[in-house]
Amino acid sequence: MQDFGDFxxxxxxxxxxTAEEQFSRVEEVQKTMAELVGKAKDEDGLxxxxxxxxxxxxxxxxPKAMRLGSxxxxxxxKAVVQEATADLQRQVNETMGEMFGEDENPMKFxxxxxxxxxxxxxxxxxxxxxxxxxxxxxxxxxxxxxx
Numbered sequence: 309m310q311d312f313g314d315f316x317x318x319x320x321x322x323x324x325x326t327a328e329e330q331f332s333r334v335e336e337v338q339k340t341m342a343e344l345v346g347k348a349k350d351e352d353g354l355x356x357x358x359x360x361x362x363x364x365x366x367x368x369x370x371p372k373a374m375r376l377g378s379x380x381x382x383x384x385x386k387a388v389v390q391e392a393t394a395d396l397q398r399q400v401n402e403t404m405g406e407m408f409g410e411d412e413n414p415m416k417f418x419x420x421x422x423x424x425x426x427x428x429x430x431x432x433x434x435x436x437x438x439x440x441x442x443x444x445x446x447x448x449x450x451x452x453x454x455x
Contacts, residue, residue, distance in 0.1 A: 346396025349390045355384045359392035
């Protein structure tokens with residue numbers, strides 16, 4: 309009888325259950341992300357903004373804001389939009405941390421591209437080892453079958 313190594317011991321039901329759980333988690337993440345809203349207001353209450361995954365969804369200027377000079381108003385608008393964007397990013401990071409755990413949070417790679425590159429290199433090395441192992445096993449089978 310042929311020896312199939314670890315392949316003979318695969319628990320297909322467990323593999324399918326794990327895949328279903330991951331797909332469910334991804335759907336939950338997508339739904340939650342669509343509901344997140346970053347909000348900000350300047351200290352005077354003259355400019356309010358909301359930022360979502362669709363971009364800037366609300367910008368409100370209090371009537372008193374029209375008394376400001378155009379440069380000052382522009383600065384306030386930019387600052388409030390940046391704050392709303394940062395608030396949304398913070399919420400995304402928190403949500404991803406809750407759903408995936410801090411160690412598996414994919415958002416950590418945004419602020420640390422070197423860690424992301426290192427993980428890609430590790431995955432590539434693992435792939436290369438697996439490929440070499442599979443090719444070695446296929447070569448053994450080919451030799452046994454005299455092909």
